[in-house]
Amino acid sequence: VIELRDVTRTYGMGDATIRAVDGVSLEVPDGQYVALMGTSGSGKSTLMNILGCLDTPTSGSYWLRGREVSRLDDDALAEIRNREIGFVFQSFNLLPRLTAQQNVELPLSYARVPPQERHRRAREALARVGLADRAEHRPTEMSGGQCQRVAIARALVVEPTLLLADEPTGNLDTATTEEILALLDELHANGLTIVLVTHDAEVGRRAERVVTMRDGRIVDDRTR
Amino acid sequence: VIELRDVTRTYGMGDATIRAVDGVSLEVPDGQYVALMGTSGSGKSTLMNILGCLDTPTSGSYWLRGREVSRLDDDALAEIRNREIGFVFQSFNLLPRLTAQQNVELPLSYARVPPQERHRRAREALARVGLADRAEHRPTEMSGGQCQRVAIARALVVEPTLLLADEPTGNLDTATTEEILALLDELHANGLTIVLVTHDAEVGRRAERVVTMRDGRIVDDRTR
Ligand SMILES: Nc1ncnc2c1ncn2[C@@H]1O[C@H](COP(=O)(O)OP(=O)(O)OP(=O)(O)O)[C@@H](O)[C@H]1O
Ligand SMILES: Nc1ncnc2c1ncn2[C@@H]1O[C@H](COP(=O)(O)OP(=O)(O)OP(=O)(O)O)[C@@H](O)[C@H]1O
């Protein structure tokens, strides 16, 4: 479902060029659960942004379900981002003036889901991450781990076919992490393709494949 | 150095009252290294904000080095916050329009340290967390773990006597986490009092004492 061919993403020019992603080729078959690991600054979030159609490579190509992403127009890209891909950001990116419920409903309004159904699905998504009682709270009225879970609920509410999660359990205690991983296992068993960035070896162990990055490159790739 | 007596912090009223911190009493002697652990939403960040003089309790009292904090005027509080306490926030709270160097210099300008010395100390603080080569980058031009390390450098640059760190390694890989913990061990050996919130049992093991919270209360407290 995912195919990156020699993808590079640089910042700056000349001596100051930073090769955030440096010639990465990667294939992820439909339904695979991949953990992306590596040192701080190794390029994981940059790669995730490219996979999520939020950033374009400096060179190389990205094929998502057989379509070359750089050839798609803005409408087609927006369609993919809103309906097919769920993205959990490393810094959550919740809208501070909206409640948890409203934040989770947002992708459904972009997908023009009618209000009744939107309210119900958002409420269920929040319940699945253990936050039914925080639906009316704004981000500043919730803990770090609660905000992270709202971001997860928001990514899952569109029922995506591809979940890109950038360190989704970084702010969660062991018990809550386990609940989220169990939820992901369940969705994976039902066909969800998952690429999950993590620094936690325990979380890495739950994936079927671990890809390791260093200095913008893939240095290890092992499947059980 | 720290004494909390029956501190409570609530939000809301009546049936909807949330007891974020619920009757917590805690004493931390000078130079102790404490890990604060507990489930998501258990009140750790709320307690840290009270300890850091960033929030006031709804009831109970907080004595910092023998002075009752609620009796202090704004100037005295600002003095303590800027010179004695280093605070690493769970969501970093870097200023997005300032570079890493400028972010780390900020507490030193509040403490009216002269420019030459400010530049030198900020540069050294960044070097100590492995980010000498990111000094001129803004937060949007750095990875999550790099931002977290800038937040740590900023907390340490004032050479505080009390470090309050809210999940300072949540976005760091194992190797980088080890570097930060080694740095904290070194500062602790030189007399720094540390209260560090973490979800990572490995990090908890580095502390001399682990205090565990649940539903706003302390439910476990063990010292090696
Ligand atoms: N402004 C607020 N209004 C209402 N409730 C709040 C507010 N701020 C925090 N809370 C609630 O207080 C409780 C404690 O929050 P706190 O941020 O201290 O938790 P935490 O232990 O740091 O959690 P985490 O590990 O997820 O960061 C949470 O249940 C949260 O929803
Ligand atoms: N806009 C930018 N300008 C310059 N350099 C950038 C920019 N954005 C990212 N970088 C650099 O690209 C590199 C990769 O960043 P990225 O966020 O992908 O790392 P990461 O693997 O996600 O790290 P972490 O584990 O700390 O989150 C970093 O060294 C970072 O400083």
Ligand SMILES: [Mg+2]
């Ligand atoms: Mg990252």
Ligand SMILES: [Mg+2]
């Ligand atoms: Mg917290």
